[in-house]
Every structure is written in C-alpha cells, then in structure tokens.
Amino acid sequence: MLNLDARYYVSPDTLLKERSSIFARSWQHLGAASQVAEPNAYLAADIAGYxxxxxxGKDGVLRAFKNMCRHRGAQxxxxxxxxxxxxxxxxxxxxxxxxxxxxxxxxxxxxxxIVLEDxxxxxxxxDVWRGLLFAALDPEMSLIEQLGALPEELADEPIETYMLDRQDKVEFDANWKVYTxxxxxxxxIPGIHPGFFAAIDFKQFATTAHKGFVRMTCPPREDLFYRGKWLWMWPNWTLSLFEGGMNTSRINPLSVGRTEQLYNFYFDDLTPATKAARDKTIxxxxxxVQEDCDVCAGTHKNxxxxxxxxxxLSSRHEEGVHYFQQRVAGALGI
Structure with a gap:
C-alpha cells in the first residue's frame, strides 16, 4: 500500500474536482437535529464552498436550499x-x-x-439520522446507504439521547485530506500526543475499515476522557465517544491549503453540576486536535x-488511511 501522491493534496484543480465529485454528491453532517426542531429555526453552513x-417551516416540515438568492446569487x-x-x-x-x-x-x-412563481x-x-442532521446537494445515494455499516456499529449507543452542549471550530493550514x-x-499517537499515549494501552490500538467508516479502538488507562473508540465516516465527518456523551466533527475544506474542523459536543447531562467536567472534556x-493541526500544517508544506x-502505508496501523485514499481516488477517477 502506497500513500496517495502528494500532488493531489496541493492542486487547486483537484479541490475543484473534489467539490463536484465528493462534496456535492455526498451527505454532509451539519449538526444536531435539535438546532432546527422549532418552526422558523434554520442552520446555514458551508460545504467546501457551497x-x-x-x-x-411553520408546517413542521424540514427543508433545505442553496443559500443564494435567485436574483444575482447573494448569500x-x-x-x-x-x-x-x-x-x-x-x-x-x-x-x-x-x-x-x-x-x-x-x-x-x-x-x-416578474413572475414570482418562476x-x-x-x-x-x-435528512435526519438518530438526532443528527444531514444535507446533500446532489447525493449519489441515500443517507442510510452512505452510512453503510455504521447503524449497526452504533446500535447499542444512545446517541440520540445526548444533548448539544457546545460548538467549536478549529482552522489550520493544511489540505483536508492531510488532516483526514x-x-x-x-x-x-506516540510521537504527536504524549499525554494521550500515556493514557492508553497503545499495544492494543486497532484500526479497521468497514463499509462507510473506519473504526479505531484502544483500551484506555485511568483519567482518559475518551472511552477508547473513535469513528470516521465517509467522506469527512467523525464521531468520538466518551463517558456520558460524544463529539462529532466535520472536516471542511476552505481552500486547497486551509481546512476547518467544525465540532459539536454532546452530553447526557447538561446541569450546572456537570459543567466543570464537561468543560474539561471539551x-x-x-x-x-491542536497537536494534530501543527503536524498536518508541516506535512502540507512539504x-x-x-x-x-x-x-x-503500515498494514497494521494505516488500513484506515488506505481505505480513505482509495475512496478519494475512486471519486476522482485516478
């Protein structure tokens, strides 16, 4: 297994093709369905520039639109x-x-x-899946088809009971695929996350690729906020579990060399008594994540x-990298 050629990470033409063949054709995780639960509630987002x-609606129906006026395209x-x-x-x-x-x-x-009706x-x-909100411009398949084996993977996790606590954003100078x-x-982990490394039994770290997602697991030691299970879903969102909650993120390209990661943090208890613990976990x-951003920026420069x-690519540790890169290559026709 070989790493995807570096030119596909730094070419503006590649990003343009990814926008049309990946981001416009896939379901994008936007946040919590609770954010648009009430009539007149909206959520506006950027999807690789779209x-x-x-x-x-007032009738209770959830609808989605391109965020542009039909007159001259203003947002x-x-x-x-x-x-x-x-x-x-x-x-x-x-x-x-x-x-x-x-x-x-x-x-x-x-x-x-003007004829208004025109x-x-x-x-x-x-669409909504288990309390999570998704949108797609021109999807090549249904949301449930894109999720693949993920519903079975999370069948025993009460993710729809978790409540949105906080949103955050991290930006960094690297291509979205470098971060993915x-x-x-x-x-x-041993080289970039020394604190994280000390809190897990790294010898048992396992990465496996499945239909629609990559699973990473490792037994935690004491004082690790993670439960030892991290998931990435095609093409660009993640879900990580911790005691009493989870986070999701969407890896969104802003340009060929700049990326934002949009985080949502969810917990089963949002009372004041748990605020300190929640803040510590976040x-x-x-x-x-910041440790990751620094090394990704350096990699992109190279x-x-x-x-x-x-x-x-390591057959033991980089099965997920190979799976992701093969999906990208297939979408780009390379």
Missing part, C-alpha cells in the same frame, strides 16, 4: 443557526417564505413584470515543495 441552509443567511420569519435577501430585498417560494421582488419594474429557491436534500489521513490512524479534546515521493 452555501446551503436548512429551515423548519441569504449568514453561516450559523437562528430563527427567521421568512428569508429576505440583504442585497436587493427579495423575500422568500419558509417553503422557498418567492413572495416579492420590490422595485423590480413591470416591463415585463423563481423559488433551489431546493436540496435534507491523520485522523484515521493511531500510528502518530478542553482535552481540543488540545489533542507536499507543496514537490519534493516528497510517495511512501508506504
């Missing part, structure tokens, strides 16, 4: 979540209802008049030089 939003809602009674374009004040219908185009003129928002796909390669293997998780020649 702007979208999900909105709960309608800023990224994030909130509530809105209709969607008004900030540029020229076109107004849409919660079903995406155009209600008015003020000061447009009448020679000829210009609704462009709908995309939305790093996430789906534990081989780097801080510990983000500290580990890839940019064009001097790196493809190296071998």
């Amino acid at each position: 702007k979208i939003f999900v909105l709960r 309608l809602l800023e990224d994030g979540n909130g509530k809105c009674n209709g969607v008004r374009c900030p540029y020229h004040q076109w107004l849409y209802n919660d079903k995406g219908d155009l209600l008015s185009a003020p000061w447009f003129g009448d020679k000829p008049p 210009w609704p928002l462009e709908a995309i796909h939305v 390669d790093n996430f789906v293997e534990g081989y780097h 801080a510990g998780n983000l500290a580990v 890839y940019e030089t064009g001097m790196f020649t493809t190296g071998p």
Whole structure:
C-alpha cells in the first residue's frame, strides 16, 4: 500500500474536482437535529464552498436550499443557526417564505413584470439520522446507504439521547485530506500526543475499515476522557465517544491549503453540576486536535515543495488511511 501522491493534496484543480465529485454528491453532517426542531429555526453552513441552509417551516416540515438568492446569487443567511420569519435577501430585498417560494421582488419594474412563481429557491436534500442532521446537494445515494455499516456499529449507543452542549471550530493550514489521513490512524499517537499515549494501552490500538467508516479502538488507562473508540465516516465527518456523551466533527475544506474542523459536543447531562467536567472534556479534546493541526500544517508544506515521493502505508496501523485514499481516488477517477 502506497500513500496517495502528494500532488493531489496541493492542486487547486483537484479541490475543484473534489467539490463536484465528493462534496456535492455526498451527505454532509451539519449538526444536531435539535438546532432546527422549532418552526422558523434554520442552520446555514458551508460545504467546501457551497452555501446551503436548512429551515423548519411553520408546517413542521424540514427543508433545505442553496443559500443564494435567485436574483444575482447573494448569500441569504449568514453561516450559523437562528430563527427567521421568512428569508429576505440583504442585497436587493427579495423575500422568500419558509417553503422557498418567492413572495416579492420590490422595485423590480413591470416591463415585463416578474413572475414570482418562476423563481423559488433551489431546493436540496435534507435528512435526519438518530438526532443528527444531514444535507446533500446532489447525493449519489441515500443517507442510510452512505452510512453503510455504521447503524449497526452504533446500535447499542444512545446517541440520540445526548444533548448539544457546545460548538467549536478549529482552522489550520493544511489540505483536508492531510488532516483526514491523520485522523484515521493511531500510528502518530506516540510521537504527536504524549499525554494521550500515556493514557492508553497503545499495544492494543486497532484500526479497521468497514463499509462507510473506519473504526479505531484502544483500551484506555485511568483519567482518559475518551472511552477508547473513535469513528470516521465517509467522506469527512467523525464521531468520538466518551463517558456520558460524544463529539462529532466535520472536516471542511476552505481552500486547497486551509481546512476547518467544525465540532459539536454532546452530553447526557447538561446541569450546572456537570459543567466543570464537561468543560474539561471539551478542553482535552481540543488540545489533542491542536497537536494534530501543527503536524498536518508541516506535512502540507512539504507536499507543496514537490519534493516528497510517495511512501508506504503500515498494514497494521494505516488500513484506515488506505481505505480513505482509495475512496478519494475512486471519486476522482485516478
């Protein structure tokens, strides 16, 4: 097994192809379904540069749209979540209802008049799985098909009972695939995460690839906030378990050399009595991530030089890397 050639990590043309063949064709995990549980609640997000939003209508129906006005393409809602009674374009004040219908185009003129019914928002796909919210622009398969064997993997975990506590974002200077390669293997733990390494029985660290996801497991020692199980799902989201909760993240490319990781932290108890423990778990998780970001940024810089020649992948520790890279290669036709 050989590492994917470095040129695919630093080429702007490759990222453009990934946008259309991976990010536009896959289901993207956006956050908690509870964020859009109430009428008029919305969640707006960036998917590798594509702007979208999900909105709960007054009729209780969840809908999703491209986050752009049909007039001249202005972004309608800023990224994030909130509530809105209709969607008004900030540029020229076109107004849409919660079903995406155009209600008015003020000061447009009448020679000829605009036909409102001809210009609704462009709908995309939305779905919910076990309390987690997903959207897709043009999916090549259903959400449940993309999840593969994950539903069985998490069948005994009460993930839908966990409540969203906090969101966070980490940005770093590396291609999204550099970070994903790093996430789906534990081989780097002894060198990059000394505190983490001391808290696990690394000799028993195991990585296996399955339909739709990669599983990493390792028995924890004392005082580790993780439960010893980490999951990555195609193409770019993760789920890690700890006592009384979990986190999810979405690995989102901002450019060929910059990536954001969007975190959601969930717990089964959000009372004030558990706040200190929750904060400690979140801080510990983000500290580990920052260690990853630093080494990924250095790796990306080396890839940019064009001097790196493809190296071998460990059959013991990098099965997940091989699985991810093969999925990417298949999507790109390389």
